[in-house]
Every structure is written in structure tokens, then in C-alpha cells.
Amino acid sequence: MMRSLLETPLAAPHSLGFGAMLLKLCGALALVILLILALAWLTRRAGWARPQAQDAPLLRVMQSQTLGQRERVVVLEVQDRWLLLGVTPGNVTLLSEIARQRDAAETRALPAGAFQQALRNALRKKGRAG
Known part of the structure; x- marks a missing residue:
């Protein structure tokens, strides 16, 4: 006594x-958001997301001197x-503008x-110290 497939009750798709x-x-x-965040973290850690123009930075810190606990001259x-x-x-205050005098390698070696x-x-020159 086999029942036919038409007679067996099927589960409704929206049960x-x-x-x-x-x-x-x-x-x-x-899960999708965690996957995106994990991939973003991985690209940063691996260095794939760094810009290609690292050879010639527009802005470079040449020297820095601490003057107090939270004050410095750069x-x-x-x-x-x-x-x-x-x-x-x-x-951040502009104290002076100086024409470039030395190469960057020489400046880093200044005592x-x-x-x-x-x-x-x-x-x-600026008239702030005497």
C-alpha cells in the first residue's frame, strides 16, 4: 500500500x-558585515591599501623639539x-617661514x-625672543 506522491502532505515553503x-x-x-570588516582589516594589515605615491610625500617633519609637557616646536x-x-x-601657530637650507639627510643628523x-x-627675526 504505497501512497502516491500527490497524496502525501508536503510541508509548506513558508512554514x-x-x-x-x-x-x-x-x-x-x-555575517556579511563581519566578513567585510575582516577583509578591510586584512588589507590594512597586509599593506595593500597604502597609496602608491609614498616616494615623494607632500609634507615632511624635519625636526621636532619638546618645550614643555605638551608643547613642542616642529x-x-x-x-x-x-x-x-x-x-x-x-x-598650531606658524612662528616663521624659512627657505630650504639643507638636504633632508643632513637635517636629520643635526644635533x-x-x-x-x-x-x-x-x-x-620674528621679534618674539630676545
Whole structure:
């Protein structure tokens, strides 16, 4: 006594309740978002997302000197100019503009005393120190 396929009751395709379908949908969405975040993290860690023009940066920190706990003076190179900046937690002030004098390799090798002397000279020209 075999029953034919037409006589056997089939499960309805929408037998899941609304809550169960919503839970499945949220789970799938969370999985896709986690996959995207994992791929973004992986590309950053592997270095694939870095820009290609690293050879010639537009802005370069040439020298930095700490003046207090949270104050410092920074020399930045922008194109063919050096900018002497005073940096505090709430403010960045342009102290002086200096024409480029040395190559970057020579500047990094300057001792701290030479930087301090250049800073004093720049501030005297600006009329801020005496």
C-alpha cells in the first residue's frame, strides 16, 4: 500500500514563523558585515591599501623639539619651504617661514644644539625672543 506522491502532505515553503525568518535574516546580515570588516582589516594589515605615491610625500617633519609637557616646536618641509610651527594641545601657530637650507639627510643628523640655535635665530627675526 504505497501512497502516491500527490497524496502525501508536503510541508509548506513558508512554514517558518516571522520571528524565525527575521532571526535568520539578521544572522546572515551580521555575517556579511563581519566578513567585510575582516577583509578591510586584512588589507590594512597586509599593506595593500597604502597609496602608491609614498616616494615623494607632500609634507615632511624635519625636526621636532619638546618645550614643555605638551608643547613642542616642529620644522615641517612643504615643497621648497620650511615652516617653523609652535604646537600645543589646542593650537598650531606658524612662528616663521624659512627657505630650504639643507638636504633632508643632513637635517636629520643635526644635533639638538644646532636645532635650538636655529630656533633662537628664527624667533629673533620674528621679534618674539630676545
